[in-house]
Amino acid sequence: MSEAVSALGGATFEGYCILRDAGPTGMVTIRGDLGAAAFGKAVKKATGCALPKQREIVTNGGRRLAWMSPDELLLICDQGEAPGMAAALAETLKGQHALALDVSDARALFRLEGAGCREVIAKLSPANLAPGAFGPGEMRRTRLAQVAGAFHMPDESSVEIVVFRSVARYAFDLIANAARPGSEVGLFAPAP
Amino acid sequence: MLILDCPxxxxxxxxxxxxxxxxxxxxxxxxxxxxxxxxxxxxxxKNPKGVHFERWRxxxxCGKWFxxxxxxxxLEVYGTYPAQVTEPPKALLAAISKKVPGWEGWQ
Structure with missing residues (x-):
């Protein structure tokens, strides 16, 4: 079997935050009626994650399940696990008007680490990244300069960014440029 | 800048x-x-000068129309509401009528 590689092959940029291509990552998109009890049960059974509420992202070990829209979820998991997850979901969702698809190859995942990570994203997106308005546990779909992207904060000093693979290079360069040394603004300076 | 709350x-x-x-x-x-x-x-x-009902995505x-x-x-925004309706919500119409005296209605 051919070996999976991520969009930018583990590229790294070190500015006032460190940006990394997260390497091969599994992603499964799940669509269905999020309000239906049977849907929540089926998703929980296959993934072990509770159904996230509006804009929420829930974690279960290495798996993260994010609310993407009123009828869409995104499961982020290990690369090798994704095809099995999609199949398991298809099985538990059988009979429902729902869909689970392995989209690992269509996406790229970046990790941005550093105390200034909120500010780097704020330079590129119209989203309100002020502490209090956005924080760990929330998935925000928005745009990064000219392309669609989604991000969440695993913790206070890192951001995980999901973009389409076709724009991975653009998005990486964009974030790297926003994180370049000497371009600090000090917008969300941590409380002393 | 126009700011709308996505419902x-x-x-x-x-x-x-x-x-x-x-x-x-x-x-x-x-x-x-x-x-x-x-x-x-x-x-x-209609292209009205005043109250206007619009579709936005x-x-x-989240990719949804509203x-x-x-x-x-x-440029005042009176409100946003989901797209699964054929006419504006009554509460919103009442609120607009109150704010805009003499408004001829949405139809």
């Missing part, structure tokens, strides 16, 4: 995250309609 994901989205969809609450004229009615459906728009966010009521003169 689906609850985000206060600014204009750059949204895609405009023109006038809301148009009734589609199908093959059984007359040429004049079809032409009117395609091209005739949260393009860079409706917005706003004023084309003052």
């Amino acid at each position: 689906y994901c609850g985000i206060r989205a600014d204009e750059t995250e949204l895609a405009p969809g023109g006038e809301a609450h148009l009734t589609r004229v199908g093959p059984e309609g007359s040429d004049a009615a079809f032409e009117s459906y395609l091209f005739d728009r 949260h393009a860079a966010g 409706h917005a009521a706003r004023n084309t003169v003052t």
Whole structure:
């Protein structure tokens, strides 16, 4: 079997935050009626994650399940696990008007680490990244300069960014440029 | 800048995250309609000076279409509501009537 590689092959940029291509990552998109009890049960059974509420992202070990829209979820998991997850979901969702698809190859995942990570994203997106308005546990779909992207904060000093693979290079360069040394603004300076 | 609350994901989205969809609450004229009615459906728009009902899509966010009521003169936004309706919610209409004396209604 051919070996999976991520969009930018583990590229790294070190500015006032460190940006990394997260390497091969599994992603499964799940669509269905999020309000239906049977849907929540089926998703929980296959993934072990509770159904996230509006804009929420829930974690279960290495798996993260994010609310993407009123009828869409995104499961982020290990690369090798994704095809099995999609199949398991298809099985538990059988009979429902729902869909689970392995989209690992269509996406790229970046990790941005550093105390200034909120500010780097704020330079590129119209989203309100002020502490209090956005924080760990929330998935925000928005745009990064000219392309669609989604991000969440695993913790206070890192951001995980999901973009389409076709724009991975653009998005990486964009974030790297926003994180370049000497371009600090000090917008969300941590409380002393 | 125009800022609208997406009724689906609850985000206060600014204009750059949204895609405009023109006038809301148009009734589609199908093959059984007359040429004049079809032409009117395609091209005739209210283009009011004042209260306007519009369709917007949260393009860079949840991707859903929704409706917005706003004023084309003052740029005041009266409210947003989901797209699964054929007419604006009564509460919103009442609120607009209160704010805009002499408003002739949405139809």
